[in-house]
Amino acid sequence: MIFKYTAVNNVGAEKQGTIDAASKDAAITALQRRGLIVVSVLEETKTPLFERDIALFERVSTRDVVVLSRQLATLFDAQVSALQTFSMLAAEVENPLLARKLEEIANEIQGGTAISDALAKHPSIFSNFYVNMVRSGEESGKLSEVFMYLADYMDRTYELTSKARGALIYPAFVVSVFFIVMILLLTFVIPKLSEIIISSGQEVPFYTAVIIGISDFLVNYGHIAFLLFVVIIVTLWYLARTGVLSLSGVKLNLPVFGNLYKKLYLSRISDNLYTMLSSGVPMVKAIEVTADVVDNETYAKILYGSTEMIKSGSPLSEALDGHPEIPRIMVLMLRVGEETGELSSILKVMAKFYRREVENTIEGVIGLIEPALVVALGLGVGIVLSSVLMPIYNIAGSI
Secondary structure: OEEEEEEEOOOOOEEEEEEEOOOHHHHHHHHHHOOOEEEEEEEOOOOOHHHHHHHHOOOOOHHHHHHHHHHHHHHHHOOOOHHHHHHHHHHHOOOHHHHHHHHHHHHHHHOOOOHHHHHHOOOOOOOHHHHHHHHHHHHHOOHHHHHHHHHHHHHHHHHHHHHHHHHHHHHHHHHHHHHHHHHHHHHHHHHHHHHHHHHOOOOOOHHHHHHHHHHHHHHHHHHHHHHHHHHHHHHHHHHHHHOOOOOHHHHHOOOOHHHHHHHHHHHHHHHHHHHHHHOOOOHHHHHHHHHHHOOOHHHHHHHHHHHHHHHOOOOHHHHHOOOOOOOHHHHHHHHHHHHHOOHHHHHHHHHHHHHHHHHHHHHHHHHHHHHHHHHHHHHHHHHHHHHHHHHHHHHHHHO
16 A cells, blocks of 8 residues: 655654555554654555556656666765765656656665665666666675666667667568558559459459459458457567567577577677676676576576576586577687686677677668668569559550
């Protein structure tokens, strides 16, 4: 249950906010533990529908978290207390959702909760990776450095993901336009032309009969086909989201794009491990967190499996060796890093290498796909139109 409270702190300043508790008494007890003098505690009423709709569209972007991380690094470096830091930022940030979350975090910190534990209560904004990095900063006393590491890391990740997504948007757009043009031709143009061909009494060529048949199906049953298509897409999306259907292997084996996905995941793995190991996170914990955030089930299983070997004393290079998804060069580089005691530096080099490989692959994919899609679009429209226009020319020539 959510309760709204008004309270006074030990210097007489009034504080207002919300607290999640099982009952009103539990909420009062939790507030008192924070050193607050409770003035009032009221159960929060249900949000009106129109306000709920507005809140539904509120989100915290990666860019917001990057800026927040840099601000946190600056304030901690200036020796500002954690409570003051989060309270100040809650009042300053422009994103209303982030402001509310930061205020809740400040309240948690005032009640004695560690920063990492307070952040962990908001997983939609602060990932498991982010929380564990902050926890390592608390343990090592290097919070300002950790927040700067996080800002740099998220900047790199955001830029790389945006480029990869951009490479997929163009072909998706062209394919969508192709299907829209074809459907418009088959449902509006072809039926009128097919009437002329059929009424002429001439023999209809096979390829023309196929196009006319497809056109008739879309005109008469197109709405059913569309509904069926929507149901299939929604079902596949739901199964993929719930984990019943895994697309991890499919992504890695896609023609052209499979190589791009592999390099993207390898870059993410290298960068995550480098960032966490540089911040003092233990090896096994760093690998487990990386498996959580890599966003591919195939690589997550490889990483989780490697932790068992590492716990028994095997080096990381040996634990990852033998998997076709992990390039041999990566294993050899890790082995060099382990032998020289420069594993973190080697991971940084590999992360940079795979980022550059992703960028080069994106440029190559776009250069290959653009002309191929334009040619395919032209051929598709040309075949459909010529299948119907040729018989009409024959009719005109016989008159």
